[in-house]
Amino acid sequence: MRHDGFWLLLFPVLLMTGCSRLTFVKPKMERTDGEQIAQDYTVRDSPEVKRRQAIQSTLSRSMQRMQSGDLDTAAREAQAALKLDPSSVDALTMLAVIEDRRGQGAKAGELYKRAAELAPRQGMVQNNYGTWLCSQGHAAESLVWFDRAIRAPGYPTPAVALANAGNCALSSGQVERAERDLRQAIKLDPGNATALGALAEVEFRHQRYLPARAFIERRLAAAPASPGVLKLASQIEERLGDKAAASRYVRQLRAEFPDAVDVTTGGNAGS
Numbered sequence: 001m002r003h004d005g006f007w008l009l010l011f012p013v014l015l016m017t018g019c020s021r022l023t024f025v026k027p028k029m030e031r032t033d034g035e036q037i038a039q040d041y042t043v044r045d046s047p048e049v050k051r052r053q054a055i056q057s058t059l060s061r062s063m064q065r066m067q068s069g070d071l072d073t074a075a076r077e078a079q080a081a082l083k084l085d086p087s088s089v090d091a092l093t094m095l096a097v098i099e100d101r102r103g104q105g106a107k108a109g110e111l112y113k114r115a116a117e118l119a120p121r122q123g124m125v126q127n128n129y130g131t132w133l134c135s136q137g138h139a140a141e142s143l144v145w146f147d148r149a150i151r152a153p154g155y156p157t158p159a160v161a162l163a164n165a166g167n168c169a170l171s172s173g174q175v176e177r178a179e180r181d182l183r184q185a186i187k188l189d190p191g192n193a194t195a196l197g198a199l200a201e202v203e204f205r206h207q208r209y210l211p212a213r214a215f216i217e218r219r220l221a222a223a224p225a226s227p228g229v230l231k232l233a234s235q236i237e238e239r240l241g242d243k244a245a246a247s248r249y250v251r252q253l254r255a256e257f258p259d260a261v262d263v264t265t266g267g268n269a270g271s
Helices: 047-067 071-084 089-101 105-118 123-135 139-151 158-171 175-188 193-205 209-222 227-240 243-256
Strands: 022-025 029-032 035-038 042-045
Touching (some): 047 071, 047 089, 071 089, 089 105, 193 227, 209 227
Antiparallel strands (some): 022 042
8 A cells, every 4th residue: 555645745945045145345445635435345246146046036937837837937947047057956856846747757757866966965855866766666775865864964854754764665565664764753743644644554554453543543634635545544444343434434535536446445545
């Protein structure tokens, strides 16, 4: 089974600007009637600051276009930013997200990988490439990149990488590692929907149905339902003998996701 929220894509804050380095032009000192008068200082941005600002503005336009659904223009803007700085991790990530949305998975993967290789100490970038690998069926390989994300200094959301790693480990049959990473994710972020859903499945696989119910209820409280979560919830209630609760989840699944298949049996619990 695969859970909703499995592919949490968090890319770096593309448009956050730091303090600009300014170039100060020192004026000449002039004497007037025996006094030294300092002319006003001229302050201007350095060429490097102007270049960074241009990249940020271009990426801002790219993001706006992507959010409005104009993926072709968004891609052109991201490519323009990348032309200004071929090593820009933000531009590579932006373009990767756009290519993913355009259905160009292979191109997106190459871009995520380039970004990850250029920024080995940026946890979110490592997480992105691990996420892409796992989405392509390379679950075992993805764990290496999630581990790098978790170890990255200053990574503000390690629970995200831990939850993703746990999901991928579960997908590749590494149940012990999955449970370890998922419980650590919950310890750091008790409301992490990805980890809660995956832990419900871990407990379900171990035939520990009461803990599975507790986790799936927490998962449903943490984020909107998905087909996979509702299927799993129904299966858990079936094992616990609560036919009425199981039927409620099936009715909710059919009402909210009429295209979902195999609503009463096991199988893929992905979104």
